Amino acid sequence: MSGTAITILIIGLGLIAWLSARARALRLAHAGRASPPSAPSPAPEARPRGPLLHSLPSYHGWYAAIWVAVPALLFLTVWTSLMPGLVTDRVLQDPAAATLPQDAFSRGAILSEGRAIAQGKAAAAFDPRSNAFVEPYREAQRFYSIGGGVIALLLAFAGGAYAFTRIRPDFRARTRVERLVMLGLLIASLIAIITTVGIVASLLWESIRFFSLVNPVDFLFGTKWSPQSAALGYGNENAFGAVPLFWGTIFIGAIIAMAVAIPLGLMSAIYLTQYARPAARKWLKPILEVLAGVPTVVYGYFAALTIAPAMRDFAVSIGISSASSESALAAGLVMGVMIIPFVSSMADDSISSVPQAMRDGSLAMGATTSETIRQVLLPAALPGVVGGVLLAVSRAIGETMIVVMAAGLAANLTLNPFASVTTVTTQIVQLLTGDQEFDSAKTLAAFALGLVLFIVTLLLNIVALQVVKRYREAYE
């Protein structure tokens, strides 16, 4: 019996359990009303008072359905993941296993060929020795899948029976279902957290492996980045100095992009909150926010195909001969534009949350609107704006597509915005694409870079949220 069929069967059983538990609960409720404990009263207006149900019948239904389906399905999930191991163990107990060669590689090849034929994924054996294992595999598979199916069905019936014995008028099915729903929600949120922890752990693990090959000090403070030379066997020293990458990231994400995004974002927020009429605001704000939804790869095209050549031509026209067609400036400018809606919406929030009383106070002193903005609103909104900018920086330095397409790969340590620079994210992409051995220093370097990026953005986010939070408290 296949896993899918069993699953459908169990869900069907759950449905039946729902219907019949509900019906049973309904019957109990009717019985309680129809035959009051004492003799039938002659007075028709004396309402019969029986034991009413504590919970609605459908809650009894859900309770039974959960007991039927959940344990059985959980068991099936675990069973499915254990089965391949169990099957192989059983095959190895077959007399044919004695004939297997000793070396692990050909053993594995023969066994998996046998399994593939047994499962119908391969037509014929490449290695004739595999044929001996087809039948044992079939037999073991059949054994465990039937066994698993039977156990799952037994669990379903046992769960159902347990739930049924508990259906009584005073049984608090509603409370139980509520508790199970809560448990389900808790598990759902834990999954996200556990996944994050897992990602961090793997990042850490691979980084530790990298740092056993390359000195962390060389990595963090070295100024020469040429992982290719390490891959070609020139040794790991002086090949993994990440400073040019860090600089490129800061240059593009925190300097050039912010030089665009902070003034433009702030000014558009000021316009929207202070000057725009409500009708204009109603249109402009969503349009600005749509910008935030444009896929970054589209910005990447724009940067690479439009802005970068224009920047190069411009640089050449003002006499900078070293200008490259991939420049920090092109990537930074486009990234800045991408970040504008983000800065603008954070600034908008913090300016709007400055109490109206501040604004009135300043206007009543005879200040103009722009004086009020400069001297009262912006200083009061500053912490919120700073928090927003920090969040924007953390987004910008983690941004990948634009820099991959427009910033280039050359690890230059330069202040020249027309030169090609590279960033942490670009290099991670570069290190991990193509055929790579997964234990060379070159590949592992990607994880170390990822770890640095992760730590920096995490810190930025924590600081930013702290700043924003403290600011919010000040006005509550």
Added chain:
Amino acid sequence: MTEQTTPSAPPKMAARHVNVFYGDKQAIRDVSIEIDNDHVIAFIGPSGCGKSTFLRTLNRMNDTVAGARVEGDITLDGENIYDPSMDVVQLRARVGMVFQKPNPFPKSIYDNIAYGPRIHGLANSKADLDVIVESALRRAGLWDEVKDRLKDSGTALSGGQQQRLCIGRAIAVEPEVILMDEPCSALDPIATAKIEELIHELRGRYAIAIVTHNMQQAARVSQRTAFFHLGTLVEYGVTSEIFTNPREDRTKDYITGRYG
């Protein structure tokens, strides 16, 4: 011609046949009143009757409310303040305002007071500004409490101190009229007493109009009282007369606590 009861000099501010609308809704109907230097005038009336609205027409703060519209004449020293040639920024420097809830700027005590003098260019030097700040704080009765911590934030003061800071901020630009909209409603009795004392001291030097929902306060601080009801000015006169011998039944009902 009948004898004028008002002095021969024109009043500091005069409102004639003023109507105020919020969109289609009329909040003030045909109000005429005069405000002068030699007395404090109190605006009283049940909440929602238009006291704040009327007060805000006097320094054109209603301009900042979308949809608000003012009809009629309001003059300051005989000049129509709604005339297109009137500079609103100048007007508000001459007609200062103190709000219901203390609203010091999130700046130092010094900078709060210096705010107006700075934007209006009243001081030529730091020393000038120091003098202005000190005298404003003294007149606001706050100097002794804050002279050692002028650099502290204005928002760190107590509510009553904050409100006196706001009064100091308003008088630092040497206004001619001060409008106060329920300046004590967020304060405790002791802080309220201090503000009332301050109003006594400021009287005569500035024309003062104060909105209050507190009858005793109106009786204590004002020499003239105007009673508003449903957007109209029901009765206007000398405070002691309004409180002891009101001409209108509505005034009497309100003062004796029948409603409001």
